[in-house]
Every structure is written in C-alpha cells, then in structure tokens.
Amino acid sequence: MSKISVLDVKFDNYSMREFQNLFLSRMNNKQSTFIVTANPEIVMAAKDNPDFKELVNGADFLTADGIGIIKGANILKTPMKERVTGYDLFSWFIEIAEKRSSKIFFVGAKPEVIAKVAQKVAEKYPHIQVVGAKDGYFKEDLQTVATEIEAAEPDMVFAALGYPRQEELINILRQDNLPAMMMGVGGSFDVFSGTVKRAPMIFQKAHLEWFYRLLTNPTRFKRMLVLPKFIGEVKKSRKKN
C-alpha cells in the first residue's frame, strides 16, 4: 500500500484503473468502504481542523481530486500517478450500479436537483434501484439521517452535502459497518442533473477546469484563493522536511 502525504493528508497513490479494481473486489466482498476524493480545499480544511483531518485519514481510500493535489505532490517530489476526481468516480459507479442492478441512496443538493437526479437515473439507468433520494437541506441531525440510510440497505451511498458534513455522515455509516460503497461527491449532483455544466473537454484536458468554473461562476473567486494558499503551505512544508 503506497500512501503519499500532502500536508499530513495521506493519499492513496493509485491510477483510476487500480482504484476501480480495488473497489470492484470490495463490492464483491460486500465490504463497507468509505472513499474521500480530496481537493486542496479539503486538505486546507483538514490542516485547520484536527478532527476533520483524523476523519479523512481514517477513510478506506483517499484520491487526489484536482490538479492542485498533483502539483503539491510534485513539489514534495513524491509524484502521484494521476488525478482521480469525484465526478469521474461517481460516473463510473453509476455505470457499475446499472450493470449490477445495485441499490443506491442519494443524499444531498437542493430538492429540485435531487429530483432531477432520481428522474435521470430512472430514465437512463433502468436497472439501478434508487432506495433513497433525499435533498441536502434536512433539519434532522446526521445520526438520524444515517439511521434512515441504513434502513434502506443500499449498496452505494453518494452524499453531496459539501465538506465536512458529507464526510461526517459517511463516517457514521462506516463506523456502523454499512456494507456499501460510500463517497462524498460535493457538487456532482448539480453536474449530473445538468443544473451546472462541467467544463468542456478542452478545459479539462488543459487542467483548466478551475478557470472555466471561475469564468462561469465568478462568485467562486473567494473559494479559489485557497489554491495559491495551499501551494504556499506545501512549499513551506517541503522546506521544513
């Protein structure tokens, strides 16, 4: 098992294909599996919050979500195989779920978005059994929602609540050993439902997805300031070691 530490967050250095093979084998064995796709924002949040860092590092798998993490690992001279984004993994899981007639619980995003997610799955993936489609603006506490999810006995759980809540929710399910593949997917339901467009391939290939998002959604600017900060912290940590 090869881990690569970036600001004390311990990533699994696997290619997309390697991750997929590991996940398939865990699915076959019905193993409870908590996957975190960590971007620079999550790493910076972990840096400031020891509890969140412990939670993230306690996941079964941590993938490098975003070019920022890849750059950080290069600066530390511990290059990673490839970027494995939440959305790419989510899309792959949906295809697998269709092949296996899996039961999925979707939780997160706005009511109209989650409704569109359920509708798209029903139309395009007739073999998937949606055992839950709950929006992310619930009033109950996470424990109550976790109990609700467990009662539905899903094979996969996707939580789009934003961090750290989506990871906290999945952590409860993982502690309870729910035999499912579970992953926080951030804004993926917005993209999957067509509410938000993903960057055109040309931006994705040039690793300029962040730039496209900035152009189309300038209010994200403040959140993006975390990127240069993250790179600065990585350089500082390299000097220390």
Ligand code: UDP
């Ligand atoms: N969200 C939610 N409940 C909340 C706050 C946010 O369900 O209380 C959803 C939001 O609608 C969006 C998702 O969480 O679909 C993630 O949002 P964000 O754009 O912050 O995600 P990221 O940039 O991390 O992918």
